[in-house]
Amino acid sequence: MSITMHDVAALAGVSLKTVSNVVNDYPHIKPETRQRVVDAIETLGYRPNLTARGLRSGRTGVISLIIPDLRNAYFAELADSVMRAADAKGLSVIIEQSGADRARELEVLRGSRMQMVDGVLYSALALGEEDAHLLDSVTTPMVLLGERIFHGPTDHVTMLNTEGAKAATEHLIGIGRRRIIALGAHEGEVIGSAGLRLEGYRQALDEAGIPFDTRLVCEVGDWFRFEGAEGMRRILASGVAFDGVVAFNDSMALGAMRVMQEAGLRIPQDVAVIGFDDIDETRYTLPTLSTINPGREEIAEVAIRYLQERINNPGSTPPPREHFTRFELVQRESTTV
Amino acid sequence: MSITMHDVAALAGVSLKTVSNVVNDYPHIKPETRQRVVDAIETLGYRPNLTARGLRSGRTGVISLIIPDLRNAYFAELADSVMRAADAKGLSVIIEQSGADRARELEVLRGSRMQMVDGVLYSALALGEEDAHLLDSVTTPMVLLGERIFHGPTDHVTMLNTEGAKAATEHLIGIGRRRIIALGAHEGEVIGSAGLRLEGYRQALDEAGIPFDTRLVCEVGDWFRFEGAEGMRRILASGVAFDGVVAFNDSMALGAMRVMQEAGLRIPQDVAVIGFDDIDETRYTLPTLSTINPGREEIAEVAIRYLQERINNPGSTPPPREHFTRFELVQRESTTV
DNA sequence: GTGAAAGCGCTAACAT
């Protein structure tokens, strides 16, 4: 049996309500009363029961973060940023992995765990624009992360994908590259990281007057290292000439780099490479990898702020907001000639 | 206002208890009654309120995982394994980062979040054997992970560190290496990953009749890539001859590999390298990295099982158990000559 | 400024 407010109230000789007021930092309490309560809490080692508080107040102080997979460095780092931002606001974070699986991404939304969190940060990978309406029925406050769904019924925080990819491509063009591979395309995709980033790649080529060549566009399935490696193997096998690679994430860039190095290509002399995400690892590879930093900390901070605003104002439902973070091009050895 | 059991009971024309029984899969319910309740749940879209259930039953179905830092690939992968094992048992996981900071590791133990979880998986990095008594006062069921505290008051799951390091060293000796660097030592440490692994390294040398040379022992602070790189720089600067490296984790091995490659050393021809942890990345570096797989999935599975046993039998307090997982040596290019 | 009472939604006894 644990210590309850009752015990504290009894020891301090006050009522339940007064203890509650002290615990919740209510302003109007006589200093000496407050002190007596604080002492009683101290001597008894009282800790509020958060479950009871949650039941009564309707708030648990817990949010959930739904991401595809923690083993993916980008999401591990995103989770880290989210947990820091949440911690600063006194929130705990339950992480749920969806495995980028459509069925599971939907299941998690309906799952009963949703009943015990105040809000959800939702980073979908398999759902798309056509699923936006499925979010209408979600009553828990939610902030969307990522590029799969725009103009949904909820707040949305993401980076400027097209602009980032354009900047990456311009950077390669700026160091004299003309035959640039786009690694990580998804056929027919318009919305979504792949679609948006390919668009940025095209814009950069257009503005530089470089013709778009479909042989330089490498389509892959998932964005793991393996796929980056496989994609590069296909490029090499095709015999197409190239002198630069814009990979749509760092993992693929690293997989491709390994394949190129095995094939005897020198980076950046023969092929300059730039990735996306600025995962920690890019600082330590050989060569180190230039990349686009998507502003993970800003994403986490803004997402938490939006979520908390929704949580704290359950009545009002202002229209969904959209926040685009600033990105930053980080130049490292893979594009320094 | 959300739908409660009351609403379901009213619609199905049964009592609260019956609804509760159906929801909790109680065995003895007339099939037709059950069906009526199920239908009512369906039409109303009822979801049990987990907070209320938690308050009443004393169990929330949430555990917390306390780890140093998700940005560390080993812990991200451990968290992934833990979440999968927990999910299979219907448990949710709150992750808390301690930053390998002693004060924070202790704070997290006393934190009020502990009041809302059924149990804790605790992976300390800064606490040590001398802090074991601090765990006595923790009433929440707990399973220790890692090597900092043995013979504490709680269950403990870890790998066979000494044996793993011994096997790694023997592997290098087996391919003809005699001057082997031990990368990642902590001066004076006996317990803890560094101490135990250094011991395994010594045992392997002893058994092979190779003299222990302190100039080959490289001490570092944290076990990040940066420290591995710095340690290797010091080794190279010292001018000591060597033909093998046993790194006490993969991150350091990769940092060291990069420095060696920059210095023109070929791996594995000039220096064979083996790490520890089998993080995903080791499969994709150039060369791929041989390593000791610590059996993360087994660690997660056993830890969750132990924890659940403690949670489900709050009365009985059998003595603390200790489980050592099997490790596996994974040979890759960095030790294949 | 503080107290008394009500009840958040659920499950565990104890009936029937």
Place this chain on the structure above:
DNA sequence: ATGTTAGCGCTTTCAC
């Protein structure tokens, strides 16, 4: 096999 009753520990009216 199902219904009734009584709280879990807290916050929130509403008094005083």
